Amino acid sequence: MTIHVSPDAHPALVLNADYRPLSYYPLSLWSWQDAVKAVFLDRVNIVSEYDFQVRSPRFEMRLPSVVSLKHYIKPSRNPAFTRFNVFLRDRFQCQYCGSPDDLTFDHLVPRSRGGQTTWDNVVTACSPCNLRKGNKACQDIGMWPTQPPFEPTVHDLHNNGRQFPPNYLHESWLDYLYWDAELEP
Template sequence: MGVLVLNAGYEPLHTVSVKHAMNMLWRGVATVEESHPGETFGPFPMPTVLRLVRYVKMTWAYARRSGLKLTDASVKITWEQWSRGTPVYSQVGVLKRDHGQCAYCGQPTATTMDHVLPKSRGGTTSWDNAVAACEPCNQRKADRTPDEAGMTLLWQPFVPTREDLDW
């Protein structure tokens, strides 16, 4: 019997044995999200789904590899919770949100992320202040605002949904 492990943002990661799950609970790295009714092990309910306390960066997580079936009830619940959440900010996420297109020239060659309001001027590293940019445009803009650099944003940065990142 496996226990589903979710990331701190409710993304399904993999399954572990009950023994491993109990070890995670004892160490305080996970909390119980769902459990078998009425079954306990020491002070803990017998888990069916655990959620990590801290976010673990994962490049790819495959349901097939972890042995999950997307028809399992616990996975459906987890998927619903996960799909409602805001994706965790990352440079890769910005590039996916903008479909690999440079926000300044529109070329599909964006490989870098640019802060619209530079960090040196109080800009934040967030979805609302980051866009995908090709290297020439990113270097041309440098540590200036788009107006100061004589550049125009083709679209405004925004907080994406998970669907925006599936391209």
């Protein structure tokens, strides 16, 4: 799964006050208009700029390519239970066969048997596997997820999100996106 980013749109990477991206997936980007507005409202610092300028009769400025917030936003400890976050936790793959296509989610203990819609009972599944499993429990049909479901942390989701970079990464963003990645020898 790829998020489409147009380099011609001159988006700005948004960093928290500690210079970490607010989000990795989707990548925390603002339009150039929102970035310029935040500069004028004194909400951000310009960290890096494009070689592209905007002009008015009385004003001229290079567009920001990276901005950092002036005030730190504390990340949420517990991510919301959403379909997207379940897919991200499971790396956008069916937990039964590994397919990235036609994804939905499956209840390990089916709802018809009292299963709840919770982090610990829901996994990503492709439609064919979900149909095959139906309203049966894993042990009844012998279908087991590749990893047991769990409640992820924001850190878990950020780590998974790094595996799905957008189609375009401006060179000025790279030092801020992967500064905590393990270096190759």
